[in-house]
Amino acid sequence: MDSSVNSLHVIRPRAAEGPLSPREVEIVTWLAQGKQVQDVATILSISAHTSATHLANAMRKLGICNRAELTYEAIRLGIVPCPCRECAADRLEVAA
Secondary structure, X not given: OXXXXXXXXXXXXXXXXXXXXXXXXXXXXXXXXXXXXXXXXXXXXXXXXXXXXXXXXXXXXXXXXOHHHHHHHHHHOOOOOOOOXXXXXXXXXXXX
16 A cells, blocks of 8 residues: 555544534524624624634534535535525425
């Protein structure tokens, strides 16, 4: 086997640690909509540090390491609805 392959450090996501708390879901939902940590803190009347802590806990529980992946996983897992027009149209049809 090529020795350069052995020297690579591969980071693998951890298995999910459990369900997200209601506040973590709320934070993830706002972040998936493009809000920044400080914006979410203001919206929810909490400190930016608390908002960032909830974000970090949600990311740890989901086994992910960046916000783009957070948004993807939140949509994939049904934590937040898919924002595409086709999915939005499907949700409207089901509601009607």
